[in-house]
Amino acid sequence: MHRKLIRTLFPWLILLPLLILLLYSLTASLRAPISPFPQTKKISASPTCDLFKGQWNRDPNRRPIYDETCSFHRNAWNCLRNQRDNMGSINSWKWVPQTCDLPQIDPFRFLDLMRNRNIGFVGDSLNENFLTSFLCSLRVADLGAKKWKRKGAWKGAYFPNFNVTVAYHRAVLLAKYKWQPKHSASGDQSQSEGVYRVDVDIPADDWANITNFYDVLVFNTGHWWGYDKFPKETPLVFYRAGRPLLPALEMLDGLKLVLKHMVSHIQKEIHSKTIKFWRLQSPRHFYGGEWNQNGSCLFNEPLQESQTFGLIQAKMG
Known part of the structure; x- marks a missing residue:
C-alpha cells in the first residue's frame, strides 16, 4: 500500500513545482509593463562600430519622449x-554613427534590463544635466517614479516597478577640495582672500564611500577647471600626500594629475564587476557672456567639430 501510494504521488511531486514555476512566469509577464516603442535591433558590438564617429542629422519627425510635466526638471x-524658441528644430537633431545604428532609447526595455540594479553619476553639471533628461525619459516607463536623494545624492529617482535607482553625486573636481582662508597678522580669517586646497590623491567625500551601492558608475569633470570658476585671485593650490606640490602647478597640470589619481583610485577601489564609464567634456553653450554674466544659449544647431576645441580650451587661458 505504501509503495503504491508513492508511485501514485511521484508524478505529482515532479509536476507541481513545474506548474508553480509556469504560473509564476505567466503572472510576472503580466505584471511587466509593455513597451509601446517599436522593437529595434541591438547596437552592433563589432570592432567597426564606433559610436563617437558620426554626424548630426535632422529628423523632422523626431520628438522628445517626455513632456514639460516631468517633475525631475528644475523649473x-x-x-x-518655458517655451524656449525653436525647440522643435532643436529636438529634431539626432546623432547618427557612421558604421552602426543607434536607436532611440526604449525606457521600458532599458529599465527591464537594469532591473534590481543602481546607476550612479559623479561629476559636474554635465552629468547633472544629462541625468535630468535621462530621468525624464525613464519616467515614461514608470509614472510612479519618486525623487531620491539618499546616500548624499544631489538628485536622483527610484523606479519602483523595476527596483532601479538612478542618482547624481555632485563632485565638480572629483578630488577633495576646500576653501582655505588667508589669516591676517592678528590671526583673523578672511572671507574673501585665500586659496582652494585640492588634494589630488583623495576623492571627494561626495562619492568616496557610495560606490559599492551602484552597479554602473559614470564619471566626469572639466567645466570647473577654468579661471571663470576659480579666479587667479583665489586659485587652486594642489596637495599630494598632505603636502603642497612645489613648484605650484598651473590649473591644466593640476587637472591632469587629479585625473591620473582618480582613475587609479577607481581601478583599485571600485569592484571589478561595477561597470564604469568616463564622460568627456562638452563645449560651453553660452553666448554673449558667461553663465553668471548674462550669457545665453542661442544656438539652434550642433557645433561643428572645428568649433569645439577652441570653446573648451578658452577656459584654461
Whole structure:
C-alpha cells in the first residue's frame, strides 16, 4: 500500500513545482509593463562600430519622449515648459554613427534590463544635466517614479516597478577640495582672500564611500577647471600626500594629475564587476557672456567639430 501510494504521488511531486514555476512566469509577464516603442535591433558590438564617429542629422519627425510635466526638471531649466524658441528644430537633431545604428532609447526595455540594479553619476553639471533628461525619459516607463536623494545624492529617482535607482553625486573636481582662508597678522580669517586646497590623491567625500551601492558608475569633470570658476585671485593650490606640490602647478597640470589619481583610485577601489564609464567634456553653450554674466544659449544647431576645441580650451587661458 505504501509503495503504491508513492508511485501514485511521484508524478505529482515532479509536476507541481513545474506548474508553480509556469504560473509564476505567466503572472510576472503580466505584471511587466509593455513597451509601446517599436522593437529595434541591438547596437552592433563589432570592432567597426564606433559610436563617437558620426554626424548630426535632422529628423523632422523626431520628438522628445517626455513632456514639460516631468517633475525631475528644475523649473528654470525646463525649456519645454518655458517655451524656449525653436525647440522643435532643436529636438529634431539626432546623432547618427557612421558604421552602426543607434536607436532611440526604449525606457521600458532599458529599465527591464537594469532591473534590481543602481546607476550612479559623479561629476559636474554635465552629468547633472544629462541625468535630468535621462530621468525624464525613464519616467515614461514608470509614472510612479519618486525623487531620491539618499546616500548624499544631489538628485536622483527610484523606479519602483523595476527596483532601479538612478542618482547624481555632485563632485565638480572629483578630488577633495576646500576653501582655505588667508589669516591676517592678528590671526583673523578672511572671507574673501585665500586659496582652494585640492588634494589630488583623495576623492571627494561626495562619492568616496557610495560606490559599492551602484552597479554602473559614470564619471566626469572639466567645466570647473577654468579661471571663470576659480579666479587667479583665489586659485587652486594642489596637495599630494598632505603636502603642497612645489613648484605650484598651473590649473591644466593640476587637472591632469587629479585625473591620473582618480582613475587609479577607481581601478583599485571600485569592484571589478561595477561597470564604469568616463564622460568627456562638452563645449560651453553660452553666448554673449558667461553663465553668471548674462550669457545665453542661442544656438539652434550642433557645433561643428572645428568649433569645439577652441570653446573648451578658452577656459584654461
